[in-house]
Amino acid sequence: MRRLLCTLAACVALAIPGFAFGANELRVGVVASRSSAAGAAQTLVATAWAARLRAAGGVFGLPVRLLLGDDGGSADLAVSLAREQVEAGALVVICCTTHEATAAVARYAEEAGVTLLAPRSWTASNVIPYWAFSLAPSDTDVAAAIVADAYRHGRASLALLAPDDDATAALANDLAALGALVGIRVVADERYPPEQAEVRPEALLVASHRPASVVVWGGPGDLARTATALTRRGYEGPVYGRSAALYPGEQALAWRAVDGVRFAVPPAAVAGGVGAGTRALPGEPAGGPLGICADAARRDAERLRSATSDPQPLATAPVLAALDVTAAALEQLLALQVPLTDPAAVRQAVRDALVGLPEQCSGAGAIDLEEGRRGAVRARSLSIAVATPTGLVAE
Secondary structure, eight states, X not given: OHHHHHHHHHHHHHHSXXXXXXXXXXXXXXXXXXXXXXXXXXXXXXXHHHHHHHHTTSXXXXXXXXXXXXXXXXXXXXXXXXXHHHHTTEEEEEOOSSHHHHHHHHXXXXXXXXXXXXXXXXXXXXXXXXXXXXXXXXXXXXXXHHHHHHHHTTOOEEEXXXXXXXXXXXXXXXXXXXXXXXXXXXXXXEEEOTTOOOOHHHHHHHHHTOOSEEEEOSSHHHHHHHHHHHHHTTOOSOEEOOGGGGSSSSSOOOGGGGTTOEEEEOGGGGTTOOOTTOOOOTTOXXXXXXXXXXXXXHHHHHHHHHHOSSOOHHHHHHHHHHHHHHHHHHXXXXXXXXXXXXXXXXXXXXXXXXXXXXXEEXXXXXXXXXXXXXXXXXXXXXEEEEEETTEEEEO
């Protein structure tokens, strides 16, 4: 049947004038900041993916061409590159390495009517985007993974130590709501002014409540200060950190400063499976959430390592997942013999195909694009990793 569909798709490609907007190929845009280690790795992974697909004969015999762009860390340049790629026939844009560029291109995607698959989350208004999706965990996804991990290990209480800002306020609401579902209480909520450098008093107050676990939030500097302060105030329990601080940004995270802190990350980052002695949430498969994507995580981790000597899995696993789901959507596009003459209509068809795909496992976690939901990663598929002086390891 697949061979028949391939033949039909090839006939459609040859029969329609102006196929793929002027060429017998399908086009996908990829924008990254190649001056950074993460962006360079993203580009190498995308290039390796394209070579592998080309060797396999493309999608139903049609080649897929990547339109690569380097935004140099500039949000304005990222938007300009994405626009050029769409005008050149890109049906999907995969972008970006930095938060600011991602947010800017997400706004452009809504205006242009093109699907954006972002390898990181971004801060946006309360309006749910129609065209833009994130394949990296949001703060809410991370909060859900933290609560789930605490439940599995029988930790019945938690505390929050974080800067007093909107992100912390949203997290506090998430922790309270998610904790109530599984009987975990928030026993302390200590916040400090964002500009405050010393957090020893707040850390002492948190430690005095003897919570089973503590969640620290903010940027890399906040995580380092609060984790150190908790240790110096005698707290010996597990500390969970904000995963967004691990992603490329203006301030790099020093692993030694957060030694022992736990983070919810794409499973490819620590593709070792679930540790022994954990228990599953109600309704989960045996072995906990990582069990649903452990095989895909190991597979994709190997694909990342074969593409580059510095895989940067936090940044590259979502790019690889985005490329894989794009290929699946393009298969649907050709199998349904959608006329490929009107660029806007074809981009809409690709977007609908992406949303219609079933959930699939990847090194970035379980990916499922849904109407009305910006985040495409299922929180239950994230792995809990522990920071060491040299990087992340499985819990």
